[in-house]
Amino acid sequence: MYSYEDRLRAVQLYIKLGKRVGVTIRQLGYPTKNALKGWYQAYARDAAMPAGYARQPRYTQARRDLAVEHYRTHGRCLAVTIRELGYPSRTLLAAWAQGQEPSARVRVVGRSSEASAATKQSAVIALCLRQASARLVAMDVGVSRPTLYKWKHQLLGHDTSASMPRRQHSPPNPERDELEQQVEALRRNIRHLQLEQDLLKKANELLKKALGIDQRLLTNREKTELVDALRSTYTLNELLPAVGLPRSSFFYHLAGLDTSDKYGEVRGTMVDIFDRNYRCYGYRRIHASLTNRSMKISEKVVRRLMKQESLVAIGRKRRRYGSYMGEISPAPDNLLNRDFSAQSPNEKWLTDITEFQIPAGKVYLSPMIDCYDGMIVSWSIGNRPDAELVNTMLDAAIETVAANTERPVVHSDRGGHYRWPGWLARITDASLIRSMSRKACSPDNAACEGFFGRLKNELFYPRDWLSTTIEEFVAALDRYIRWYNDGRIKMSLGYRSPMQYRKSLAIAA
Numbered sequence: 001m002y003s004y005e006d007r008l009r010a011v012q013l014y015i016k017l018g019k020r021v022g023v024t025i026r027q028l029g030y031p032t033k034n035a036l037k038g039w040y041q042a043y044a045r046d047a048a049m050p051a052g053y054a055r056q057p058r059y060t061q062a063r064r065d066l067a068v069e070h071y072r073t074h075g076r077c078l079a080v081t082i083r084e085l086g087y088p089s090r091t092l093l094a095a096w097a098q099g100q101e102p103s104a105r106v107r108v109v110g111r112s113s114e115a116s117a118a119t120k121q122s123a124v125i126a127l128c129l130r131q132a133s134a135r136l137v138a139m140d141v142g143v144s145r146p147t148l149y150k151w152k153h154q155l156l157g158h159d160t161s162a163s164m165p166r167r168q169h170s171p172p173n174p175e176r177d178e179l180e181q182q183v184e185a186l187r188r189n190i191r192h193l194q195l196e197q198d199l200l201k202k203a204n205e206l207l208k209k210a211l212g213i214d215q216r217l218l219t220n221r222e223k224t225e226l227v228d229a230l231r232s233t234y235t236l237n238e239l240l241p242a243v244g245l246p247r248s249s250f251f252y253h254l255a256g257l258d259t260s261d262k263y264g265e266v267r268g269t270m271v272d273i274f275d276r277n278y279r280c281y282g283y284r285r286i287h288a289s290l291t292n293r294s295m296k297i298s299e300k301v302v303r304r305l306m307k308q309e310s311l312v313a314i315g316r317k318r319r320r321y322g323s324y325m326g327e328i329s330p331a332p333d334n335l336l337n338r339d340f341s342a343q344s345p346n347e348k349w350l351t352d353i354t355e356f357q358i359p360a361g362k363v364y365l366s367p368m369i370d371c372y373d374g375m376i377v378s379w380s381i382g383n384r385p386d387a388e389l390v391n392t393m394l395d396a397a398i399e400t401v402a403a404n405t406e407r408p409v410v411h412s413d414r415g416g417h418y419r420w421p422g423w424l425a426r427i428t429d430a431s432l433i434r435s436m437s438r439k440a441c442s443p444d445n446a447a448c449e450g451f452f453g454r455l456k457n458e459l460f461y462p463r464d465w466l467s468t469t470i471e472e473f474v475a476a477l478d479r480y481i482r483w484y485n486d487g488r489i490k491m492s493l494g495y496r497s498p499m500q501y502r503k504s505l506a507i508a509a
Contacts, residue, residue: 021033064096123137198234223244280458316457349397350368350412351367363382364384367393379393381478394427412434458480
């Protein structure tokens with residue numbers, strides 16, 4: 001509501017600016033376009049602005065006097081007067097009484113804002129078994145209609161109808177009706193708990209989620225799959241609030257579920273590739289394997305499908321710190337100096353020993369790795385890290401070298417296995433060149449340590465070896481190394497295994 005001065009100022013500025021509505025409103029910040037034109041028309045018609053607007057009061061003076069008189073003669077109780085007359089509000093009645101008796105203190109008598117549990121229960125029973133309207137029931141209790149329904153929602157829930165007519169030809173029995181209400185509430189609670197349990201089971205069965213997953217953290221598409229799977233048992237009014245899914249979103253995603261999956265064949269192939277390769281392939285190797293099978297899709301699609309199918313490659317585990325404990329004789333120089341690249345096969349070899357501890361005992365592996373493509377030239381597996389373990393491995397590696405034409409550099413750490421007379425004699429007879437890492441410096445043999453890390457992450461750590469014997473573990477380890485040479489593709493080799501890479505270059509393995 002604008003004052004007389006505000007309206008007169010707006011009309012005068014409007015006339016001064018040549019009756020330009022937009023400019024006038026921008027300068028004043030008020031009023032609206034239609035209001036300004038109306039003010040101007042009244043000003044032009046009467047040559048003056050109307051002094052104000054007349055508004056009829058909601059309650060006549062007679063009705064006010066009647067309400068105040070009833071308030072005085074009935075114990076000065078606001079609630080009683082409002083309930084009997086049906087008007088006005090507590091604030092208005094108190095103001096009318098205060099206006100007629102300024103010196104008198106208005107005393108407000110009413111119920112406590114927090115009713116007792118028994119009062120709420122009896123009020124809700126009266127609401128459910130009412131013969132009149134809910135407004136009259138609320139007035140009998142002395143509360144507002146919204147408060148009465150709030151009590152009903154607290155005691156019975158939102159899904160319960162507020163109108164429960166009595167059985168035909170059955171006399172009213174408040175105790176029986178109250179008991180029926182309690183039984184009905186227990187049934188609803190049991191159904192709600194059963195719904196939560198069924199949602200958790202379906203989430204584990206359909207979406208491969210843990211049993212403790214919060215349904216509200218799922219995507220809308222996953223929630224739609226859950227709701228659609230349980231529609232035959234529960235209603236949408238029960239399912240949608242339980243998972244926190246709007247009704248419109250449910251039907252939107254439901255239409256998408258009905259369409260056929262164009263990547264159905266790709267999904268099956270991906271799972272097969274992942275399982276056949278020790279479950280260690282990431283999306284790049286999966287993508288390369290699909291390309292080799294003439295299934296050309298983007299890497300982003302591969303990543304999305306792997307996430308949907310829960311195909312998670314085994315990650316690298318944190319290595320425990322270990323240090324070299326001492327020297328037993330002079331060691332040769334480090335000829336590689338962390339340069340693990342080679343231009344041809346049998347140019348640089350790496351070797352070391354790693355330990356596997358399973359419940360049945362300890363197993364040791366001693367491999368010889370070619371820096372050219374990472375192929376395992378030879379390997380030996382045993383249950384003791386002795387001279388025979390490394391010597392038999394070296395003998396098998398020497399047999400792969402062409403006599404008098406190839407002299408590989410054999411790089412190792414400073415362990416005693418590579419300083420024993422048997423090892424040194426074999427190195428000398430085959431005219432091989434020795435090279436050793438610096439003292440307690442495992443990065444000097446990083447390529448060999450990297451192979452051990454991949455081996456344990458892909459084969460050893462993910463599996464439970466509790467019931468495995470030593471012989472079974474040795475066989476599994478031997479199978480893995482053969483697969484590593486023949487089947488495991490590497491990005492650095494153009495997504496080919498070491499054996500496939502050598503065959504492509506016509507190099508005899």
